[in-house]
Amino acid sequence: MLVILHHKTKKTLFLWKACMKRVGFLYSEEFLRHRTPDGHPERADRLRCLIAHLRDSDLWQKVNHVTPNPASLESILEVHSREYLNALRATCARGGGLLDEGDTFVVKESFKVAMQAAGAVCTAIDAIVADRLNAAFCAVRPPGHHAERRNAMGFCLINNVAVGARYAQRVHGKEKIAILDWDVHHGNGTQHAFEDDASVFYISLHQFPFYPGTGARNETGIGEGKGFTLNVPLPAGTGEVKYLAAFEDEIVPTLQKFKPDLLIISAGFDAHKDDPIGGMKLTEDSFAKMTDSVKGIAPIVSVLEGGYNLEALAKSVEAHVRALD
Numbered sequence: 001m002l003v004i005l006h007h008k009t010k011k012t013l014f015l016w017k018a019c020m021k022r023v024g025f026l027y028s029e030e031f032l033r034h035r036t037p038d039g040h041p042e043r044a045d046r047l048r049c050l051i052a053h054l055r056d057s058d059l060w061q062k063v064n065h066v067t068p069n070p071a072s073l074e075s076i077l078e079v080h081s082r083e084y085l086n087a088l089r090a091t092c093a094r095g096g097g098l099l100d101e102g103d104t105f106v107v108k109e110s111f112k113v114a115m116q117a118a119g120a121v122c123t124a125i126d127a128i129v130a131d132r133l134n135a136a137f138c139a140v141r142p143p144g145h146h147a148e149r150r151n152a153m154g155f156c157l158i159n160n161v162a163v164g165a166r167y168a169q170r171v172h173g174k175e176k177i178a179i180l181d182w183d184v185h186h187g188n189g190t191q192h193a194f195e196d197d198a199s200v201f202y203i204s205l206h207q208f209p210f211y212p213g214t215g216a217r218n219e220t221g222i223g224e225g226k227g228f229t230l231n232v233p234l235p236a237g238t239g240e241v242k243y244l245a246a247f248e249d250e251i252v253p254t255l256q257k258f259k260p261d262l263l264i265i266s267a268g269f270d271a272h273k274d275d276p277i278g279g280m281k282l283t284e285d286s287f288a289k290m291t292d293s294v295k296g297i298a299p300i301v302s303v304l305e306g307g308y309n310l311e312a313l314a315k316s317v318e319a320h321v322r323a324l325d
């Protein structure tokens with residue numbers, strides 16, 4: 001009914017906007033099939049609780065639900081080595097196990113799930129380039145920003161945002177991509193993927209010193225990419241005032257100067273005050289404010305990274321997605 005009426009009166013136009021149909025939401029139940037051992041923070045319940053929370057709110061009906069396609073092998077190989085990809089696939093085919101010395105586990109289904117998680121970012125980019133969406137949120141797992149070219153790391157198998165950035169360049173001819181990473185951890189994998197490349201600007205705010213140890217202020221890129229990495233390390237206990245000041249003083253001016261064709265957000269929500277891993281003091285509303293401050297610079301594809309308190313994650317994603325409209 002809204003579609004039929006939408007340009008007849010101002011009131012129905014308002015209703016049309018209230019539908020948020022220009023904001024895409026990409027999710028698949030396949031993402032639940034990457035399972036981790038009992039007690040592992042990066043678990044399928046993160047998405048189960050998020051989806052249940054959104055279904056209970058009006059937001060679920062308002063956003064434009066888009067089914068994520070799997071990424072092509074070609075897209076993944078722009079970011080990861082063939083050797084790593086083969087090893088990941090082989091470990092999964094054998095039934096899974098521990099991938100590194102840390103706590104990055106896979107099961108049989110994980111390879112396929114990870115391909116679809118990266119594919120969600122590409123699908124969102126397709127929809128934005130085709131002008132079917134203004135912005136999109138990819139509710140994916142496993143997360144991606146710690147994954148390096150040749151290895152899995154920190155719960156991450158495939159670097160979803162890095163695959164998306166390269167896809168936007170190769171398939172759609174987008175020249176300049178900005179990646180904004182506000183996960184509480186530094187995105188070492190993403191920084192390393194683009195640190196020598198002036199066409200992809202990587203910006204990260206993160207707790208420091210903290211896992212994974214990278215992301216010092218003086219890491220600003222190398223070679224051709226010098227000046228196209230911005231790290232904003234913040235001490236444990238940092239709250240919204242300092243985060244928003246960093247946006248206003250550094251991040252927004254940097255993005256405005258760079259003029260990206262696309263802004264990809266590595267949207268972790270583990271800087272929330274209730275997160276069991278992070279030590280920061282943000283609230284769900286902080287994520288809405290950060291979103292507001294970068295809206296309008298370029299179309300946004302936002303991709304879930306961390307966030308391990310189930311309720312805080314669900315509420316923060318809701319606030320963030322509402323702000324994308």
Ligand SMILES: [Zn+2]
Nearest residue numbers: 183184185306
């Ligand atoms: Zn994190």
